[in-house]
Amino acid sequence: VVSTQSAHYGRAFRPSNLVIAPTTKLGDSIGMKIRIISRDEICRQKDRIFDSVARGYLEGNDGTREPVSINKLGFTTEANLGYVTESNDGAGSTNTKLYGNIHNDGHMILAAINDPNGLYKINVGPMSDPATAAKDPIFYRWHKFIDGIFESHRLHLTPYTVEDLLFD
Numbered sequence: 267v268v269s270t271q272s273a274h275y276g277r278a279f280r281p282s283n284l285v286i287a288p289t290t291k292l293g294d295s296i297g298m299k300i301r302i303i304s305r306d307e308i309c310r311q312k313d314r315i316f317d318s319v320a321r322g323y324l325e326g327n328d329g330t331r332e333p334v335s336i337n338k339l340g341f342t343t344e345a346n347l348g349y350v351t352e353s354n355d356g357a358g359s360t361n362t363k364l365y366g367n368i369h370n371d372g373h374m375i376l377a378a379i380n381d382p383n384g385l386y387k388i389n390v391g392p393m394s395d396p397a398t399a400a401k402d403p404i405f406y407r408w409h410k411f412i413d414g415i416f417e418s419h420r421l422h423l424t425p426y427t428v429e430d431l432l433f434d
Contacts, residue, residue, distance in 0.1 A: 279391070
């Protein structure tokens, strides 16, 4: 549970036992594009990611199959850049429509849990900002879930051989 001290930083506190609303409205009047995130769609995206890891490939926008790599999974799950830049060596999200933006959307849903549709104009919690997210205890539970995606990938990898581990 986040203490009321969070409110001192301009962030809303979160009472105990809140549940994620069926939909969360993101965006505000200062130029952010407003969009709706569905709890059910986030669950479907999670299932698609875990299914893809188990199959060993991510499905591209054009239906192509790209082998799961730690970098591709990272761009698809964590940052989900959705575009190619020089800094990521041409690796963007594999398929934003299929896999969504689960890491960042999860942060925002949890940040807005007090007032998911903006009805009461309650400030979002610290999970909305990378500078303050780690001050919210839910941050660590959320990242444990995200780490579980990567652990699932790790468990599908071929184990190292003794020769792989030798320094010659």
